[in-house]
Amino acid sequence: MKVYLDNNATTKIYPEVAEKIKEIMINSYGNPSSLHQLGLEAQDIVEESSERIAKNFNVNPFEIYYTSGATESINWALKGSAYSGKKTGKHIVTSSIEHSAVISCMKSLERQGYEIDYINAGKNGIIDLNEFEKKLRKDTVLVSVMSANNETGMKQPVEKISEMVREISEYAVFHVDAVQSAGKEMLDLKSFDMASFSAHKFHGPKGSGILYKKEGIRTIPLIEGGSQQRGLRGGTYNVHGIAGTAEALDMAVKNICKYEEIKKMRNYIMEELEKYGLLIITEKENSVPNTVCAVLRKRRADTVVNALSDEGIYISRSSACSSRSESGSRVLKAMGYTEDEAMGMMRISLSDMTTADEVEYFLIKLKNILSFLKF
Numbered sequence: 434m435k436v437y438l439d440n441n442a443t444t445k446i447y448p449e450v451a452e453k454i455k456e457i458m459i460n461s462y463g464n465p466s467s468l469h470q471l472g473l474e475a476q477d478i479v480e481e482s483s484e485r486i487a488k489n490f491n492v493n494p495f496e497i498y499y500t501s502g503a504t505e506s507i508n509w510a511l512k513g514s515a516y517s518g519k520k521t522g523k524h525i526v527t528s529s530i531e532h533s534a535v536i537s538c539m540k541s542l543e544r545q546g547y548e549i550d551y552i553n554a555g556k557n558g559i560i561d562l563n564e565f566e567k568k569l570r571k572d573t574v575l576v577s578v579m580s581a582n583n584e585t586g587m588k589q590p591v592e593k594i595s596e597m598v599r600e601i602s603e604y605a606v607f608h609v610d611a612v613q614s615a616g617k618e619m620l621d622l623k624s625f626d627m628a629s630f631s632a633h634k635f636h637g638p639k640g641s642g643i644l645y646k647k648e649g650i651r652t653i654p655l656i657e658g659g660s661q662q663r664g665l666r667g668g669t670y671n672v673h674g675i676a677g678t679a680e681a682l683d684m685a686v687k688n689i690c691k692y693e694e695i696k697k698m699r700n701y702i703m704e705e706l707e708k709y710g711l712l713i714i715t716e717k718e719n720s721v722p723n724t725v726c727a728v729l730r731k732r733r734a735d736t737v738v739n740a741l742s743d744e745g746i747y748i749s750r751s752s753a754c755s756s757r758s759e760s761g762s763r764v765l766k767a768m769g770y771t772e773d774e775a776m777g778m779m780r781i782s783l784s785d786m787t788t789a790d791e792v793e794y795f796l797i798k799l800k801n802i803l804s805f806l807k808f
């Protein structure tokens with residue numbers, strides 16, 4: 434039996450999406466910028482995809498841009514708005530629990546003379562709104578906060594932050610890294626200026642991302658080339674990836690109702706892990722319904738992750754991009770946990786494809802491993 438419980442790292446593609454991608458690659462291979470019939474057909478596919486994506490996010494199709502993934506969307510959102518706002522100010526506010534895609538951009542902007550304030554999160558994984566309010570300034574040009582953390586699953590108060598930004602910072606662009614929310618809960622992007630997504634997090638193809646940019650929000654192109662995407666992102670459209678993204682998002686949004694069941698399974702895992710002696714970080718409320726972040730007391734999580742992998746069960750320690758690193762979860766440390774606790778962190782993330790049998794199998798195997806390792 435193969436049990437995949439690492440859905441915050443990536444998800445299994447919906448078979449219907451894979452079929453659609455294959456069909457487009459074989460039959461609709463025109464370049465949307467070409468004038469002939471095949472080009473027009475490809476252009477129609479891109480336009481129809483934008484309409485479907487925009488409808489799911491309650492925004493306009495011309496506010497949807499395509500990238501190679503959330504990392505590119507984030508780079509574009511952050512650097513584009515910082516560079517184009519630099520005459521107004523160089524002050525930026527973000528949180529210390531952001532994904533490394535955001536943190537790395539911020540470090541790069543810092544090296545270029547921008548002043549960045551990082552807001553901490555408490556032990557519950559939620560960033561401190563009072564601290565946030567104090568840091569916002571009239572000359573703040575950019576604010577970036579994630580909608581839900583990829584390691585803990587804890588949701589951040591992005592709607593409230595959006596209101597605070599509007600009230601205090603006249604010129605600030607508010608970007609939301611919404612990667613871990615898409616397909617798990619309904620999203621209305623209207624109150625944000627920009628938002629980033631990766632299709633592979635909602636059963637779409639890897640290498641396909643979305644950037645939502647509200648009409649009128651300033652930016653500059655990061656990828657320069659042809660006049661595609663209203664002159665803001667050069668390069669031939671990834672037609673099959675775009676169509677796969679739209680199809681996956683439609684299906685994932687239709688499946689959001691399944692998350693009531695998934696949440697029950699997730700909560701059951703939390704209760705069982707607590708009985709096994711683990712410290713549970715994720716709270717049942719204010720979290721995306723699929724994630725459990727738990728800490729093995731006085732043990733490194735990699736031993737358990739590897740032992741489960743030998744049994745065909747796939748979970749994670751910290752985030753996928755840092756799980757091979759020798760130090761503990763940066764996010765947990767930013768929340769005030771010790772290095773030992775951060776080293777003991779495990780993440781179990783479900784999807785709308787997860788079954789109750791898989792959850793039972795995982796729990797039985799984990800119990801055996803923990804007793805064998807004498808936790």
Ligand SMILES: Cc1ncc(COP(=O)(O)O)c(C=O)c1O
Binds near residue numbers: 442582613752753
């Ligand atoms: C919250 C968050 N932001 C950004 C990313 C980057 O996504 P990608 O690696 O698809 O570019 C991830 C991926 O793990 C993520 O979880």
